Amino acid sequence: MLSALRAAQNRDGGWGYAGGSSWTEPTVYALLALRAEPGSSQAVERGLAWLRGARRQDGGWAPHPAVDQSTWVTALVALLPPESTWDAPAQALEWLLRQTGSESAVAGRLRSWLLGGRPDYERRHAGWPWFPGAASWIAPTALTILALQKLQRRSADRRIEERVEAARKFLMSRVCRDGGWNHGASRALGYETDSYPETTGMALLALDGVAFPGLSKALARAGRHLEQCRSAQASSWLELGLLAHGKPAPQPKGPGGLCRSTMDTALCLLAEKALRGNNLFLG
Amino acid sequence: MPLLSRRETLTGLGALALGGCSPQPRPGSEPLVSILRAPGYTQDLYDSVRRLLLEHRLDVRGKRILLKPNLVEFDPSTTINTHVLLVHAALEAFRSLGASAVQIAEGPGHRRLTLDLADAAGYFETIPGFEGVFTDLNLDEVRQVKLARPFSKLRSLFLPQTALACDLLVSMPKMKTHHWVGATLAMKNLFGLVPGAVYGWPKNILHWAGIHECIADLHRTFPSHFSIVDGIVGMEGNGPVQGTPKPAGVIVAGRDPAAVDATCCRIMGLDPAKIHYLKLAETRDQTREECVRQIGEAIAGVRTPFDLIPQLRWVGAS
Numbered sequence: 001m002l003s004a005l006r007a008a009q010n011r012d013g014g015w016g017y018a019g020g021s022s023w024t025e026p027t028v029y030a031l032l033a034l035r036a037e038p039g040s041s042q043a044v045e046r047g048l049a050w051l052r053g054a055r056r057q058d059g060g061w062a063p064h065p066a067v068d069q070s071t072w073v074t075a076l077v078a079l080l081p082p083e084s085t086w087d088a089p090a091q092a093l094e095w096l097l098r099q100t101g102s103e104s105a106v107a108g109r110l111r112s113w114l115l116g117g118r119p120d121y122e123r124r125h126a127g128w129p130w131f132p133g134a135a136s137w138i139a140p141t142a143l144t145i146l147a148l149q150k151l152q153r154r155s156a157d158r159r160i161e162e163r164v165e166a167a168r169k170f171l172m173s174r175v176c177r178d179g180g181w182n183h184g185a186s187r188a189l190g191y192e193t194d195s196y197p198e199t200t201g202m203a204l205l206a207l208d209g210v211a212f213p214g215l216s217k218a219l220a221r222a223g224r225h226l227e228q229c230r231s232a233q234a235s236s237w238l239e240l241g242l243l244a245h246g247k248p249a250p251q252p253k254g255p256g257g258l259c260r261s262t263m264d265t266a267l268c269l270l271a272e273k274a275l276r277g278n279n280l281f282l283g
Numbered sequence: 284m285p286l287l288s289r290r291e292t293l294t295g296l297g298a299l300a301l302g303g304c305s306p307q308p309r310p311g312s313e314p315l316v317s318i319l320r321a322p323g324y325t326q327d328l329y330d331s332v333r334r335l336l337l338e339h340r341l342d343v344r345g346k347r348i349l350l351k352p353n354l355v356e357f358d359p360s361t362t363i364n365t366h367v368l369l370v371h372a373a374l375e376a377f378r379s380l381g382a383s384a385v386q387i388a389e390g391p392g393h394r395r396l397t398l399d400l401a402d403a404a405g406y407f408e409t410i411p412g413f414e415g416v417f418t419d420l421n422l423d424e425v426r427q428v429k430l431a432r433p434f435s436k437l438r439s440l441f442l443p444q445t446a447l448a449c450d451l452l453v454s455m456p457k458m459k460t461h462h463w464v465g466a467t468l469a470m471k472n473l474f475g476l477v478p479g480a481v482y483g484w485p486k487n488i489l490h491w492a493g494i495h496e497c498i499a500d501l502h503r504t505f506p507s508h509f510s511i512v513d514g515i516v517g518m519e520g521n522g523p524v525q526g527t528p529k530p531a532g533v534i535v536a537g538r539d540p541a542a543v544d545a546t547c548c549r550i551m552g553l554d555p556a557k558i559h560y561l562k563l564a565e566t567r568d569q570t571r572e573e574c575v576r577q578i579g580e581a582i583a584g585v586r587t588p589f590d591l592i593p594q595l596r597w598v599g600a601s
Contacts, residue, residue, distance in 0.1 A: 017419075017422040017480070018419075018422065020422075020423075020424060021424060023422075023480060025480065063480055063481050064425060064480070064481070066424075066425055066426065066427065066441070067425065067427075067441055067481055068427075071481070071483075072483065102491060129483070129487065130482060130483020130484070130487065130488075131481070131482050131483055131487070131488045133488060133491060134482075134483070134487040134488045134490075134491050135487050135490075135491070137483065137484075137485070137487065139483075139484065140483065182393070183393045183394075183484055183485055185485075188462060189462055189521075189592070189594050191462075191521055191525060191592075193524070193525065196393075196394060198394075198395070198396065230357065230399055230402065230403055231396045231399035232399075233396055233399070234396060234399070257399055260398050260399075260414075261398075261422075
């Protein structure tokens, strides 16, 4: 898988989702997976150079060079460890702290109050949106928590502590009836919804070290998801989430999933590393 | 109910000044909509879809066709996704009519594992060489497109090259109720063109910019359009995800998505005049039954009222 990942690197140094031009998201996951692997130093250096060149003036990163807007992928860049010549996480920090889901901002809460009705969620806890100006959702919130926790471990910052605490509450407020997480709408118009494997794994990973009332149920749900999972990427997130809470990942009973893309391959490698005690999202 | 925008107010005043009625369409120029009875997902669909395209005299020779089904969830036992047999029938029909290329593409709104999802929905098994003809629109190359006279708050959208480059976009939705907008049909299906890799899963920026308005904007951005709605078994109740199967036994098709959607609404027992995005997209009274040339089955003969959750009752036909 390592050699397949190296072979998928574009000439400009980045990675595409499944071939094609370079995008920030698959580039970061490929770099995380290849970093410190023998024979990968050149590929990593070229990848980092691509990312360095993609930083925007506002301090964030766009998902693709054709997109003139910094988005949630900035959190992914902040997951990379600082290099001797480039401290990507520190550069991403201020942009990340400026972002919040529109529903928890004052204007969003006022809008909700004016529209009346009973909101499906507690709106006080701020998470992160996929795209500025939209609401908070599970995946960007979970990934930003992981990025900020890495920064917090390097140097304590009260602002980070407050945002991470609020974001964890956001995750806990969006647990589905079955104990896991979906994209972030555990209720819609008062109707309960069910969880997805991939977001359940991500949320559990971001809640590493947090004991909350629904944890046992969430872990049990993640285990059941994994047994029946038909996606390599989703299985990897579930393994990473379960391992973060010290739970061995059960063997899938279903057909499993094929690695069809850069993301699938990189996340499989990252889950394997976590299985060997090196969870790069937490270290 | 949404407040009237300045555009809607001006449009309404203009219509009143003209006596509350648009000029009558020239006889024969009304949008043509087919209703085809199809009791199940059988091999008959291959012939039915081909005849349907011939009925609409679509000249697709040498053209690049993009089929856009609705893929939402993994569970193959639900009726949430456009049935693979209908999509394959369309692929074969367009090929047999001389299209130079027929691609399938989709960008699901909630789940980002599109190929795994298509696999679970039976697309790999049923469509030979599926991966070679399929594009995940969530992860496709993108280009910024300025929206001409947008209805929504958006001024531009990044859109997938595969969709922008095709000669004919064929929207192939499932006939479903939708808890936010009333019904999800050919026009709402275009949300799947908006790339998740840019806007996320869900593509929530479209909700904040106005769901109805964004549907109308996408409709205007992709004018070369044909629609084939899978109403063989649709979804009623709390659609588009948590509803229950509703056999309606029809395929509805045509070149004018607003007219197709309005016809579907009438079959489902919904009032198309109450669906805001249809009114926004309307250019020649397509939501009025008398302004559509219906062929095949009559609406009365296939009318199958869909169950509505209490929050959606406002959209029901009175």
